[in-house]
Amino acid sequence: MRADIASFFRDLRGELGRPFPYLWVPEWHKNHGLHVHFAVGKFIRHRLLARTWGRGWVGIDLIGDVPVGAGTLGESRKAAWYLSKYVAKAFAEDRSRLPGRHRYDVAQGYEPEKIEVWGRSADDAVGQVSQMFGSQPTFRWSSAEVEDWARPPALSVQWGG
Template identity: 55%
Template sequence: MSVSVVVRPDAGWSLSLYPSAGEAGGSFVYLYRPARVWVPGTPAADPERARAEAARRARAKVRRYCTAHRLNRLGTLTYASACHDPMQVRADVAGFFRSLRALLGGRALPYVWVPEWHKSGHGLHVHFAVGQFIGRSKIEAAWGRGFVHIKRLSDLPVGSTSLHEARRAAGYLSKYVTKAFADTEAERSLGLHRYEVAQGFQPPVVRLTGRSSREVLYQAVERMGGALPAISWSSADAEDWQGPPAVWFAWD
């Protein structure tokens, strides 16, 4: 790891707003900060922290993707015969979604899927989320390698919307993503993504800058039609926070 100093003329707060996902996150950007250059093939200075940070970023991407497209239906694909080959699983799942799309008329659809190792040693199975009703018979026909399960996450408090359902689905998938970063079995798949999404559906992002966190929040509120966020978080309230000051907001 080599370190140099980068001079930034845009010191201040930077906030990334994802309107379709109803959330925003950002931090203070210092005028002077170290530029860390990772050298391929060398370990991170703090592997555990690097892994935790990578898992956090992955969870955030899954959450935003699920929420932006209201992916509120969770499914599971299980092999009739154990499969321990991560590359084979990826090929099979890619074929599954191609077949599913054809059965649904050929139109592309957003989805997220995460592999998980069975505790019983049965190999890998797959968890996925979609945002529309799909008949079980179509899912079975598209998979054709074992067993399937699908359900809509509707067991939420009265007044909950598809956005809340999608956030719940993202929460479940995020647990599997976190497990993939910690699971020793996943080490065999080094270099493979811990999750996959349908391409072409990344939620749009709006970059906001300002001199204070309040200023960028005001800009975000304006972009969100004047609605204040339902949830606000600040690193100032986290005793063990390491890094520049940061904030996160979510709208209902």
């Protein structure tokens, strides 16, 4: 699958004549097997996507509900919010994640910037990020909520949506 996806994006880049940002996430669907969700930085016609993929069904949706004036950052946040639900799926239940592999992949040269936030507590760090984003989290999960959690503490927080 990874080789097919790499070939698809190489071919699509060739068809478009330029590099472009994208992010993709694999998912095992309960009814019809492995498939991929992806987002790109601008609209690409369904016809071109289907022809370039050439391996089966292709669906396309415009990620809407982006506030007027949100700009590139707002559009990117909306796309990240859409794909985050697939990234966040339980790794133990997801056969598409091989050991040592990322749960998602991005176009070369478009990797997200790493921003480190240090806090005296998880709440302090979440508060700092909330200030940076200008909003409160829309989702928060903590291993402290799981009665029999037997691994190191974990926290998952999402903004946007």
